[in-house]
Amino acid sequence: MNVKSMLAVAAVAAAGMAAMGVASADQFRSLYAPIAPPQSIDLGKAELGKKLFFDPRLSKSGFISCNSCHNLSRGGSDNLSTSIGDKWQQGPINSPTVLNSSLNLAQFWDGRAADLKEQAGGPIANPAEMAFSHTLAIDVLESIPAYVREFKLVFKKDKIDIDQVTEAIAEFEKTLVTPNSRFDQWLLGKTDALTKDELAGYRLFNESGCVACHNGPNLGGNSFQKMGVVEPYKGNMPDGRAAVTGKDADRFNFKVPTLRNVELTYPYFHDGAANTLTEAVDIMGRLQLGKRFTKEENDQIVAFLKTLTGDQPQFMLPILPPSSDQTPRPKPFN
C-alpha cells in the first residue's frame, strides 16, 4: 500500500470510529507485528561476527569499532547528532540503530546497501569512519592465530576474506532484535500492558496518520518517504534516496526509520537535529501531516513511543584474541 492510500485508510477508519462513537484501538492492529526472537542463526558465525563487531583493529586507528558508533549499551546508536570518525572527523549524517535493522528493506538512510552483509563492508573502508581498507583488515585478522583458527572452523576455507568478515558480522546483527516490548505484549493480547495515556497515544498515532509510514514490525524501515510532505524541513538536507536512484522525485526521500527503541536512540532525524521525542513528534506532525498536536496529545504520543522499547540483546562481552608479533600496528595519529 502506498502512503496516500494508507492515509486514506487511516482517515476513513478514524471517521468511522468517530461516527460510531467508539475509538477501537483494534482496527489498526493488523498494520503492526510483534518482533520475533532471532531465528535460524548460525551460532558459530554469529559468535565470530560479535567479536568482529567489537574489534577496533578493523580500523586504521585501532580505536574505532562498529560498536563505537552503534553502541549496544545505548540502543545500538552513538547518541550524537552525527558520528565521530577517524581523526575525530565530523560525520555527515546521524548513525541509525543496528537494533532490528535486519528487518529493514535496505540499509542506510538512502537505502544504498541492499542488506546487512553488503552494508558491513562500507564502514571499514570509509575514510571518514574506520579509514582502513579491506586488504589491511584481512592482513590484521590473518596475523592473529586465534582468528585464523575460528574463521577456518566457521567457513572451512584456507584463507580469510572480506566476504567472510561481512557475512559473520551480518549474522551477528541478525541476533540484535528486541522482542517483548510492552507494545508487543499488548499486540499479543495482554490488554493491560499499556496505560490509558499510552493507548491514547497509540490512537493518535493511528488516526492522525503516522501509521501510514511507520508500520509493520519495525514501525518503519519498510519504505522510502519524503521528509517534508506538507512543509519543507529546515535542517541540513542531503539528496537522500535520489542519490541512489538518480530520480528527481526521490529527492529528500529517506528510509523511514524504525521507531523500535526510539526512546534510546536520540537525537532524531538524518541530521540528528531533534534532541527530544517531543520535538521529533511535533516536527513530524507539522511537516508530514499538517497537524499541530496539543501538549497533551504530544505527551501521549511520546508515552506510546516509549512502549516500543524491547528487551535489549543480552550476551557475554566478547573477549578478543590478542594481536601477535606480526600484527600490523594501529595508526591512531598519522
Ligand code: HEC
Ligand atoms: C564512525 C561511525 C561508524 C562506524 C565505525 C560504523 N558505523 Fe554503521 N553507520 C554509521 C552511520 C553514520 C550510518 C548511516 C550512514 C548513512 O545512512 O549514510 C551507519 C549505518 C549503519 C547501518 C544501517 C542501519 C540502517 O537502518 O540503515 C548498519 C547496519 C551499520 N551501520 C552497521 C555497522 C557495522 C557492522 C559497522 C562495523 C563494520 C559499522 N556500522 C561501523 C556510523 C558508523
Ligand code: HEC
Ligand atoms: C509521510 C511519511 C511519514 C509520516 C506520515 C510520519 N513519518 Fe515519522 N518519519 C518519516 C521519515 C521519512 C523520517 C526520517 C526523516 C529524516 O530523518 O529526515 C521520520 C522520522 C521520524 C522520527 C525520528 C526517528 C529517528 O530515529 O530519527 C520519529 C520519532 C517519527 N518519525 C515519528 C512520527 C510520528 C509520531 C508521526 C505522526 C505524527 C510520523 N512520524 C509521521 C516518515 C513519516
